[in-house]
Amino acid sequence: MRPTRRPADVASAKDRQRSGNPAVRGGVQPPRDRASRPGRPAPAAPPREFVPGLLPADGAPYPLALRNAETVWWRSALGALFGLSLYLLLVILVSQLVVYLGWIVTHPVDYATYSAQAIAYQRPIGLLASNVGIATLIPISLALVLVIHHARTHWLFSVQPGIRWRYLLVCLGVSAVVFVGIQAVMEQLASSGRVAPQPGFVLFAAVVLISSPIQAAAEEIFFRGYLMQALGSANSRPWFGVVASALVFALMHGTQNLALFVNRLAFGLLAGLLVWLVGGLEAGIAAHVLNNIVAFGWAGLTTSIATLRAVQSLTWAQSGLQILAFVVCAALTLLVARLMKLRTRVDLSAPGVTSRA
Template identity: 35%
Template sequence: MGRSTGRHRWWRPLLGTLLFLPSWIVLSLLLFTVSYGLGTAVGYPELPDGGVDLGPLRNTALDLTYIAIALPLILLAVRWTERRPAGTLSSVTGRLRVDWLAWCLLAAVVPMLLLAVTTALLPDDGAAAGETASWVGWRPFLTSLVVLTVFIPVQAAAEEYVFRGWLTQAVGAFLHSPWFAVLPQAALFAAVHGWGTQWGFIDLLFFGLVAGALTIRTGGLEAAIALHVLNNLLAFGVSAAVVDGLSSDDTAADAPWQLAIADMASVLLFAAIVLRLARSRPPQRLSSPATMPPTSHLPHPPLTDAPAPDGTPRSQTP
């Protein structure tokens, strides 16, 4: 998709990345400054890291917002530096395929339910140390769940658009095979989550590899977004269910080996269900002329779903 308009130049992905990162940092600092100023004015206490303690739920929503603001910035990078429709980052159709996203969300329900049951059966480190997790109560739990349901989809989508979208297309534009573009984004995805445990890093790397493979296999980000959203809803929902759970500094990078293996198994199950769905309800996997802006100066015609004269499919684009 990065080469589909005929405007691709080697420097465009680099320029887009160089513009995106400083812009995201500046906006994050601005958001931090505003939240700090408002929090201090209201009288919230200060955190050891210099921020303001708005409370577990507000702090979590703010942390998710720091990531979510990357979404409009990466779409602008596609539009301004790549000179192509921002929708070409979503899928080969030039838009987010809402119907396919809905099927992928349904496909993620069973794997995430199995993961939730497995998580509940795993030994609790806190219990081993003589501590027990206390139920937070229905009202604060449901309130947290509503807030998380609003913020997590945008946060998870932002990560997918950056890693499985922008980075996959930026690297893939220089490669003959799109499958090699899966490797760099998965490694960076795991790295930006920090280093907690070896198994936590492996779990994140595995997630990035499978999500990247599904992106190429299905021709869009819908499957990766669906898995990421429900996975994060489960993780944050479990934390919200216990007292001070949202205050924990633990992330996916800190997962013990039991949880990492259970999570990787759920990701594999989701991938198997999506691939089965892709055979019965095949999503469009190749770009079509409708995804491209009207131009008469393209050096080569856009890729289509039509087979080549010899009957073989045309090139697949990441």
Template identity: 70%
Template structure:
């Protein structure tokens, strides 16, 4: 008896009941891992590959008049909004406490005889941060991360390292200055602890806001006008010094040199972190030092420096900048735009 053999299937039929007429079932498409959908940023809105930080807002759509308009609009908003926020905070503080009549309270507050005056000033200057971010988005149609560094974005490890080195420099200079020019008494002024809370919580915000606007937006917008990094560094430093009000030549030079050094530092390291750190520590140490030696109000009223005092402070700026550069070298930070290493997705 012959062994059972498989019977041949009739032509035109398939083992799959869903397929008839001899057609073969379709092969399934090879599976691919699902990838998140990403929207590519318009290359025309990116800075040029290899551009230094002061030119990071300059792209294929940049025209000189738009950059000038952005800078003027930013300064106009600064003049209007800073004053309004200052008045608003002082008015709210007076309404909640009513210690004296409003005119007397306002005069005391703006002289920093009351903590609410320092709080109002710091919060008012902090509006420079949203002003800068909005101008980058609306006027330049660029991503706000380029305002902070060529990474783009904040390089947090570098910022923390610069806060440490700046603390060493400015605390040391404050101690030396106190020894060389003793005030005659050391002890916290009246109401110092409430002042200290305001200093710790809001002075870093105020200092960061000035750096983001002056060394960030203003320097980038003016630098993109002529496509020369030095132009943005120099002009933003002059504007920064001029907007600090009444000051003698030594104090003006002091602030101008700080602006120039901070601008050069931003250019050389490719971001705002070192300038923010130096500005924060300079202000915090100065206010705390005044609060335990003379008074916050005495520091607020300073409109002049001797050349020796100015020189000591400039030395502190130079030391802080030198240490920040050294840290940047050790961390091997890049200081120019590198589009190949940057994720340009939104």
């Protein structure tokens, strides 16, 4: 009897064993596309499809930019709790690691003394370690957006989506004028404007200028960015995200008297409201960066950065002046946003939005 002819779509046992294609190893070769034969052009790739569930609702304000078809309240709450837990853990671990590495390199005193001095900001390495630890909030926030909410990280920065760099630069200039001016007024009222730089001021200043902007941006990205969006999207109320994130922000600053707590709460509320109104983090980042640079810089020029680090109280007059600075800065940067005609809500029909979503 003549053997039955082998079908063309069934490979031999030897061929199947050698093949790296699972379909071929299973005994069936995938059919060939006629268009892929020589002389025939390959078909055009189908247009990229976007999953509507991973996009915010059209017209959503910034605090609801993480709310999509997959949003459930417990997932947002879990993301917020997980983020805060990582923050408390990583800030301590990373800060201690930076201090330890500084001690290994220099060995000026025993480690216990060196660590205590660093934590008190008596050494520049302590300020650097703290800022580097807080900077871990940036990757934490980005990871939570991707893993917990299945959204793209662009929406964390603005409703454009992404960072609006021109607006950020203008806000930095506005904030510099406001906070330098308010600091000058406060020093005149306190009659303590004598300039006498602390020992090692140059190194402290370098740490402030290099790492404080990253630290301030990280806090804004987490508290006014991820935390506000997660909590706001959990119950579809933008104001809830603003208020809750501001309260957590103030409480996370540790021991403080009522005037200092109100000061930090006011900053969080104003920054959150501003982010809501302008549709992005840029103005809040600028205000936070300049507030920190001016405060640390002036402390290093007059008393010491360690003295500022130890502050746990403000008078109501000092708190009120700083809150006034926040209000003026917020009003001016809001005016700039209106003049620049920035987008303040999600617009999925805008050019380039879905291609970056």
